[in-house]
Amino acid sequence: MKLKSYLKLFKISNIDFSKEIGISSVSLSRYISGERLPEKKILNKIFKLTDGLVDANDFFLSSSSSRDLSEIHKEEIKKMVLNIREGKLKDLAKAITLIESSLKLHNAQADFLLSKFKQNKNSLRVGITGVPGVGKSTFIETFGMSLIDLGFKVAVLAIDPSSKRTGGSILGDKTRMMKLSVNKNAFIRPSPSQGNLGGVAKRTSESIRCLEEAGFNIIFIETMGVGQAETTVYDMVDIFLVLLLPSGGDELQGIKKGIIEMADVIIINKADGNLKNTAEITMSEYKNAQNMISNIREDISPEVFLCSSTESFGITKIWNFIRKFEKIRRDNGSFYKTRIKQQTKAIWRNIIMQSQDYIENNLKYKDSVKKIIKDVEKNNFDVNNASKIIFDSILKRNT
Amino acid sequence: MDRKKLYKGWEEQASKELRDKNLEDHFWETPEGIKVKPLYTEDDLQKISHEIGVPGLPPYTRGPRATMYTNRPWTIRQYAGFSTAEESNKFYKEGLKNGVMGLSVAFDLATHRGYDSDHPRVVADVGNAGVAIDSIEDMNLLFDGIPLDQMSVSMTMNGAVIPVLASFIASGEEQGCPREKLTGTIQNDILKEFMVRNTFIFPPKPSMRIVADIIEYTSKKMPKFNSISISGYHMQEAGANQVQELAYTLADGKEYIKSALERGLNIDEFAPRLSFFWSIGMNFFMEIAKMRAARYMWSKIVKQFNPKNDRSLALRTHCQTSGVSLMEQDAYNNIVRTTIEAMAAVMGGTQSLHTNSFDEALALPTKFSARIARNTQLIISEETGICNVIDPLAGSYYVESLTSSIVEESQKLINEIDEVGGMVKAIEMGIPKMRIEESSAKRQARVDSNEETIVGVNKYKPTEKQEINILSIDNEEVRKRQVSRLQNIKNSRNNKTVESFIEKIKNAANSDGNLLEICIEASKNRCTVGEMTSAMESVFGRHNLSTKTISGVYKNSVKNDGKIDIIDNELSKFVNKKGRRPRMLVVKMGQDGHDRGAKLIATAFSDLGFDVDIGPLFQTPEEAAKQAIENDAHVIGVSTLAAGHKTLVPLLMESLKNNEANYIKVICGGVIPPDDYPFLYDLGVSKVFGPGTNIQEAAIEIINLL
Numbered sequence A: 001m002k003l004k005s006y007l008k009l010f011k012i013s014n015i016d017f018s019k020e021i022g023i024s025s026v027s028l029s030r031y032i033s034g035e036r037l038p039e040k041k042i043l044n045k046i047f048k049l050t051d052g053l054v055d056a057n058d059f060f061l062s063s064s065s066s067r068d069l070s071e072i073h074k075e076e077i078k079k080m081v082l083n084i085r086e087g088k089l090k091d092l093a094k095a096i097t098l099i100e101s102s103l104k105l106h107n108a109q110a111d112f113l114l115s116k117f118k119q120n121k122n123s124l125r126v127g128i129t130g131v132p133g134v135g136k137s138t139f140i141e142t143f144g145m146s147l148i149d150l151g152f153k154v155a156v157l158a159i160d161p162s163s164k165r166t167g168g169s170i171l172g173d174k175t176r177m178m179k180l181s182v183n184k185n186a187f188i189r190p191s192p193s194q195g196n197l198g199g200v201a202k203r204t205s206e207s208i209r210c211l212e213e214a215g216f217n218i219i220f221i222e223t224m225g226v227g228q229a230e231t232t233v234y235d236m237v238d239i240f241l242v243l244l245l246p247s248g249g250d251e252l253q254g255i256k257k258g259i260i261e262m263a264d265v266i267i268i269n270k271a272d273g274n275l276k277n278t279a280e281i282t283m284s285e286y287k288n289a290q291n292m293i294s295n296i297r298e299d300i301s302p303e304v305f306l307c308s309s310t311e312s313f314g315i316t317k318i319w320n321f322i323r324k325f326e327k328i329r330r331d332n333g334s335f336y337k338t339r340i341k342q343q344t345k346a347i348w349r350n351i352i353m354q355s356q357d358y359i360e361n362n363l364k365y366k367d368s369v370k371k372i373i374k375d376v377e378k379n380n381f382d383v384n385n386a387s388k389i390i391f392d393s394i395l396k397r398n399t
Numbered sequence B: 001m002d003r004k005k006l007y008k009g010w011e012e013q014a015s016k017e018l019r020d021k022n023l024e025d026h027f028w029e030t031p032e033g034i035k036v037k038p039l040y041t042e043d044d045l046q047k048i049s050h051e052i053g054v055p056g057l058p059p060y061t062r063g064p065r066a067t068m069y070t071n072r073p074w075t076i077r078q079y080a081g082f083s084t085a086e087e088s089n090k091f092y093k094e095g096l097k098n099g100v101m102g103l104s105v106a107f108d109l110a111t112h113r114g115y116d117s118d119h120p121r122v123v124a125d126v127g128n129a130g131v132a133i134d135s136i137e138d139m140n141l142l143f144d145g146i147p148l149d150q151m152s153v154s155m156t157m158n159g160a161v162i163p164v165l166a167s168f169i170a171s172g173e174e175q176g177c178p179r180e181k182l183t184g185t186i187q188n189d190i191l192k193e194f195m196v197r198n199t200f201i202f203p204p205k206p207s208m209r210i211v212a213d214i215i216e217y218t219s220k221k222m223p224k225f226n227s228i229s230i231s232g233y234h235m236q237e238a239g240a241n242q243v244q245e246l247a248y249t250l251a252d253g254k255e256y257i258k259s260a261l262e263r264g265l266n267i268d269e270f271a272p273r274l275s276f277f278w279s280i281g282m283n284f285f286m287e288i289a290k291m292r293a294a295r296y297m298w299s300k301i302v303k304q305f306n307p308k309n310d311r312s313l314a315l316r317t318h319c320q321t322s323g324v325s326l327m328e329q330d331a332y333n334n335i336v337r338t339t340i341e342a343m344a345a346v347m348g349g350t351q352s353l354h355t356n357s358f359d360e361a362l363a364l365p366t367k368f369s370a371r372i373a374r375n376t377q378l379i380i381s382e383e384t385g386i387c388n389v390i391d392p393l394a395g396s397y398y399v400e401s402l403t404s405s406i407v408e409e410s411q412k413l414i415n416e417i418d419e420v421g422g423m424v425k426a427i428e429m430g431i432p433k434m435r436i437e438e439s440s441a442k443r444q445a446r447v448d449s450n451e452e453t454i455v456g457v458n459k460y461k462p463t464e465k466q467e468i469n470i471l472s473i474d475n476e477e478v479r480k481r482q483v484s485r486l487q488n489i490k491n492s493r494n495n496k497t498v499e500s501f502i503e504k505i506k507n508a509a510n511s512d513g514n515l516l517e518i519c520i521e522a523s524k525n526r527c528t529v530g531e532m533t534s535a536m537e538s539v540f541g542r543h544n545l546s547t548k549t550i551s552g553v554y555k556n557s558v559k560n561d562g563k564i565d566i567i568d569n570e571l572s573k574f575v576n577k578k579g580r581r582p583r584m585l586v587v588k589m590g591q592d593g594h595d596r597g598a599k600l601i602a603t604a605f606s607d608l609g610f611d612v613d614i615g616p617l618f619q620t621p622e623e624a625a626k627q628a629i630e631n632d633a634h635v636i637g638v639s640t641l642a643a644g645h646k647t648l649v650p651l652l653m654e655s656l657k658n659n660e661a662n663y664i665k666v667i668c669g670g671v672i673p674p675d676d677y678p679f680l681y682d683l684g685v686s687k688v689f690g691p692g693t694n695i696q697e698a699a700i701e702i703i704n705l706l
């Protein structure tokens, strides 16, 4: 990190800092501006004082930080913010694209955009998971339309799995949300996950903030109930719905026990036609299972509901429960506390994701690293030593 | 002489001629997965599992009638309809004067979907892809001067089958022909609509009830009328291979029998009036074998329901030569293709036949192209002597062996359907549609990588452009005329009576009254097709198809001849520049239900590395624009086949403009006559991709465009 940014972040004045190192504030300004380079002794002091955040490289290597946006870009984004608040779908859509983009410039623009947003405390973020075909999109269609009738503005982020091999994707959720997708009080955005679930989580929680800024007050996040997408989504929503089919146990549905334990609401969908009886049996099974784990929550226990998304059955009961859930959590303060905890989690998740990204796309391709690995393969070098050296190189923050 | 020794001798000789190549390499694996050998012999005849028999007697493998064409040739029945009832009426009369023997009405998509011509969702559909029929008045004009007690009329109608059949019956009576004298066929095959043809209106359950209403009514009151035409045709056209076409159609047939029996009908009351409909493509012997296998299998299926009358076991069929085998490029080749297919239909023993016109991939036929199509049949029938012998290929080592293979393979698919509980269930689960789309993607992959030849398209391409005159319909004019006629009807009829009929229809829909019976009276009292449909819709609801997609099939079947590498390379350049993959929204607007191309484009482009959004069927331009904007697609890919493009694309462009979203590019694909390209480019369309487009080449062009 540049010294200038460090001082700004920690709100330390130039004078105070120069005193600590024992140099004149004029010299310090010269180091900061790059006019002069600090000598070894001074560098060491700065390194220690800043807990390692500012080191020699920050003086010797010039930064090409794309975080610094041009004024033109900033103006564009500011306009975008205004348009989003005014409810222009086009700008909202473009903002989400910036967030999802793999370009550094776009991410910088997105960061700037998000920095203009306020925290939204009134929205409700609803996570929905379940195996493909259980009826998530159909449920959102029916549920979403009834919420719009009640006066809400409803947004949906649907995360689709990209095919790993080609990287392309085919996104068809909207065909199951026919009424919702053409309603002017609804906004639906399906996004390809591109195999990177950590990335999805980061991007999705930022997209949620865009939607909230645009005035959407109920936000659905639809994910597949397989892989790890649902745990990451769990960490960004206020309430978590798990949809199940009217049949068999968890194994049969390809759902992990852990997910059932995360559920705030369990919905047995497709409780219609000749599946109705099976649905009732499934419901009582889950009710029994629920008794054993419900004590985890002190304020409100998860509940199991029967539902038919195609026949609008059970929707009102589910909504009443969600309202009750929200009220209890808002009243006891845990609603907002959870969001704050989720933010902390997000920090660590982002760090892990970026490290992984750095390892996959950068570190593995370094000549030195490749050579070390070759040596290990030839038995010229032992694994522990090799990993230690490579890890040290990460700490040295090679760019 | 010893047969074994003889064949051994052939094998040795053949191997010698092949030199170092293996005889096994000369086995042909058909798209159905049937292994065809280079030579069939008497031995193969010993192994067949079906019975050959004689024509006119069960199991009818050789034909439903004892005399077949030796007594009377098949009925030349050309499917036609366009613009207004008056225009179509003229066209029919012209055909009848020149060899056509039975009529077959093609309705426009507004009528198919139960909308009157003045409905806002059909501005682009009235009179375009068939004739617009809003009421009995239109029916009267359609058959003006055509005595219905002498002319057999086939009607392709499934969604709005009740009001349309009702108007037809009522019109016949106004003409002086009592209903029991009417001859012909109503398609009335709703199951394949949910699978491939897409002109459904109501959800599956009430739709099946309607089918049974019609079977019940016609079996009692219209003894000479075929109550249903169980159709495989549309499946093959949507991409099914011949085994799939056969198996799913027979499975549909079983389902209809079951629902008629549940109605309390006796099998012999209605089974003789069930008819079938096949598509006949370019795989000559396979098609003939399919038709023979179908008759054999159907007789075995019906047998399970214990009929007393042998006629219940006989499968009678209409055939149409395959439209998908016909190309826009080098279009006169299509005459040859159609001839070969027509020959197969005749050798297979069809009861009636439609031959396509050579301008099939451009537009509806002109007078000229329709004449050649008709003459193709007349020449086969009257110049070749083919009609003088019944089932001439029976006993052929190859054809009989192929017939058996088809029986066996189809039976496997039917068993699969039985296991999930029948066709209604299977369709709900999306099984047949998925299978058919897989076959369609595989076919495209073979054509795109030149493994399957299409003369004039991927091989022997013509160097000069041919000018072909095509039929163009002023759909705005047709719509105006229909709307004013509707207005007249509504002003002159007794609206009180109409309202009471609407109530009666609703009541019948809610109870178990026969909907056809009531609607015949309603039609006579000038209730419109749209009004009768919406009365039923208020009870049944309108069905939305949930679009399922396949992935990986195209990529796995395509041979990489370098284009795939180019695409990968262009894509990674694109991603480095734009920060995401190219994103394309594939849309279907208006009532055009041709979704084969759209589904194919969607699955293939995503296989190739695009992010593809797929819109629902029947979108309006405004809805399509909203979806493209929200998803932030780079490009909207409009797939249009039913001539709606000249109305719908301008509306789409306008809608994008109104939302300040001109940055989204628009491309079009499908059946678009070359004369319309300049019109589309002037609107700002970036590129048009016609029939026969190589998908990989299109992908490269689109990446470059963006």
Ligand code: B12
Binding pocket: B106, B107, B108, B109, B128, B129, B130, B156, B196, B197, B198, B199, B233, B234, B237, B238, B322, B323, B324, B325, B326, B327, B359, B360, B361, B362, B363, B364, B365, B586, B591, B592, B593, B594, B595, B596, B597, B598, B600, B601, B636, B637, B638, B639, B640, B641, B642, B643, B667, B668, B669, B670, B671, B689, B690, B691, B692, B693, B694, B695, B698
């Ligand atoms: C198959 C077919 C059917 C099937 C459709 C099955 C299905 N689920 O799609 C069936 C038998 C059900 C059918 C029915 C009807 N059909 Co039809 N059908 C055809 C046919 C023979 C082939 C179309 C096809 O699927 N080709 C194969 C696909 C892969 O090709 P494609 O769609 O052209 O796509 C390629 C390119 O165009 C391009 N492309 C297309 N879209 C896009 C999009 C993008 C983004 C890109 C990049 C490229 C691209 O790339 C693709 C790959 O090469 C055409 C004639 C013909 N040969 O084209 C008539 C045709 C389209 N049908 C016609 C008609 C009239 C009908 C009916 C309305 C008849 C009636 N009155 O009842 C019905 C109603 C159907 C409905 N619901 O809309 C007419 C339309 C007339 C017109 N335009 O003026 C045609 C032209 C035949 C004719 N000449 O009479 N049909």
Ligand SMILES: Nc1nc2c(ncn2[C@@H]2O[C@H](COP(=O)(O)OP(=O)(O)O)[C@@H](O)[C@H]2O)c(=O)[nH]1
Binding pocket: A130, A131, A132, A133, A134, A135, A136, A137, A138, A139, A176, A269, A270, A271, A272, A273, A307, A308, A309, A310, A311, B546
């Ligand atoms: N019978 C019935 N079918 C449903 C219900 N909900 C969804 N479906 C059907 O199940 C299929 C998959 O639904 P979809 O919403 O796409 O599932 P998703 O993959 O979980 O989003 C579709 O064909 C729906 O029509 C329901 O409540 N009852």
Ligand SMILES: [Mg+2]
Binding pocket: A136, A137, A138, A173, A176, A222
């Ligand atoms: Mg979904």
